[in-house]
Amino acid sequence: MRVELRQIHKSFGAVHANDGISLTVPAGTIQGILGENGAGKTTLMKILSGFQRADRGEIWLDGRPAHIRSPQDTGALGIGMLHQDPLDVPAMRVLDNFLLGREGGWRPQRKQARSVLQELAERFGFALDPEAYVEALTVGERQQLELLRLLWLGARVLILDEPTTGISALQKDALFASLRKLSEDGRTIIFVSHKLEDVENLCHRVAVLRRGQLVGEASPPYDTDRLVEMMFGRVVSLGSRLAGQAGKHVIGLEDIVIEDRRMTIGPVSLHAAQHEVIGLAGMEGSGQQSLLRSCAGLIRPVHGRLRLAGEDVLGRSYRDFRRRGVAFMPAARLEEGLIPGLDLTEHFELTQPQAGFLIRRQEAHHRTVTQIDAFKIRGTPASPVEALSGGNQQRTLLALVGEDLSLLLLEHPTRGLDIESVVWIWEKLKERCRGGTAIVFVSSDLDEILHYSDRIHVFFGGRVSPSLDARTTTVEQLGQLIGGKGWPETRV
């Protein structure tokens, strides 16, 4: 089936997630959609599959306009989406999951379904036990099940959102082989990924999205450097790194291994010293966030050593880490960082170190006014945090982090902020660095990583690069590593 997207627009509040995207995919094509986090890939695919509605724009299927209002509509039109997190029911058997979403009668036709399932699985070389419980399956097997289910439901257009995350190399090969087979049958495959290598290996054509817009298309043979440039854009000047003299080690990791929901991260060894800024780069979900959280004592590594100021603190609690001067700033400002429903004064009072029993309103008010001035927060002491803009929420978070820290851990410190706020926040952070704090931060913004870090570690699928000197690393090198190219072949 030929799929045409015409001038698709979709906004979430102030964010223009899809800004007039037009794309035509002929029948039987494997179309890659490439882009960094937040580029608008998933939104576009959700619109095509009916999970979200576009603000404007049209979808044409085989030359006719399609009216898509819900996932039920797209199912009837033959569009199926394989979500990043499989939409199955883990507590049920493979066969029952296979039957879900199937029309027809009160009594499920289990016998027929079983033979169809086995036939399809055989055709694609998947080993699926119909009686196994889905919760016991690997991510890759669940994906296979979902793929077969969509095919049985009659999908002629298959959308796969980051399908190679968390599956083994063998499963990936099987998946790619079956996708090629399906495209030869005339089915249209839309393959959404940020992994350059996968896209280059599999796709007949590639479209690149950046900040909600289609910035370019490419066909084989692919030029990796050009793809990287299209994905991340040209480097703009943000400011400079501090480049101070590193002091004594604040935190040191040795052979740390973390078990995530999806993957094993590490073994990784890294350290950060006073006055140093360490950037952790990688696509979302490559393991950098879990590592940052284990540096805060929020996730317990399964193996290795973790030292704070020379003392082994592996397995200690988050509160213990805090007492040792470690602070953690989460990316999800309103979910993890701030407390919606409480105002600015209440937030500053919550983090008052020498709080007594009674709140003294006058003093609390003065303290808050002082902080609002110092951090240039646009708001009043009585503003609820959820009413502040993202930049002001970030400033508030920064203001809430205590003084005299030894280690400051930041998750996407400037995500979604305007350039002015970015520069201002980094000025504040550099001030702390000068005072002796070590900073470790996660960001998907390569410019930010290159401009403010002294050293960089790149994450890809749980693997961690050795430390790179930010001064001698280029955007292209970084982009390739993030996309999974140029890693030594040690693990399969």
Next chain:
Amino acid sequence: MKRAPSLSGPALRIGAMLLALLFTTGILLIAGAPPLEAYRQIVIGSLGSVKKITDVLVAWAPLVLATSGLLLTFAAGLWNIGIEGQITLGAIFATGALRLTLESGLPPAVAIGAAILAGILGGGFWALLAGLLKAYGGVNEIFGGLGLNFVAVALNVWLIFGPWGRPGVASMSGTEPFPDSLSLPALAGLRLSPWAVLLAVAGFALVFFLLQGTYFGLRLKAVGKNPRAALLLGIPTTRYVLLAFVLCGGLAGAAGAVQVTAVYHRLIPAISSGYGYLGLMVAMLVNYQPTWMPVVAFFFAALNIGSIQLPIVLKLDSSLAGVLQGALVLFVLAVEGFRQRLRRPEARVTE
């Protein structure tokens, strides 16, 4: 538990109350009873004389104590369904304390004081169990509380029919009544004890003060509104969850002790009078904020007392009060939910 947006809030609430009244009227019509007469009887039965008003206050005192406790657990984001059991345990502990003092010959004032203290301990202990189950056993407080309610009722009935039964004639009417000297002193000729009212006012004042003016209350609210962020900001969330449970249980236990020492003067099977569940409804109706709670609690107590004479005068079951109370809560919540849906059409489409 969002804070109620202020502007159109009151108007919508009044609208919801009218709807609830309309609904109850419909039920009365179906039942073939004259609605206006029924409402008139409820008003006369609750506010018709000074004596009736003091009767309402008899019910008001334990209701306010229990609801005050619930405001703390709600502030911490907890659904303390186990409050019924906590009231019951408070009553059991208070009865136990009084039974001990019966033989010791302590002065009555000391005995009653000890009974109320024991009630507070009993309720707090029962709530702590629910809290520990939640914090360390991963048992949702709604299910843990529900289970503990059944255990509390069973324990109560066993005591009434077994070890604490009336000699020879153990029955549903409860244990042997305590001598008058072991009751909270009542006003002359009335059932109301000013001490019970005083206790309720003190309990409410404590909660109001904790929630409005202290770091404890602020942290409790932080834990309730966003436990994850509260933890990251350095608040020991588990400790605050347990404290909220224990304090709520203590207040509920005090309500149970009042039921024994000021209302029934003995232990009866239904010693909680359902004030725990009623308190949950009051708390929902005031949007979990303390300011208007005593007023709404008075209204609910008046409905309970006013409907007592319905069976006699109109041959209607007194559960009409429950119908009206339940309808009120449902309509207020439904109207509130409906309004939020109207305000955010985006959320409906995408989710």
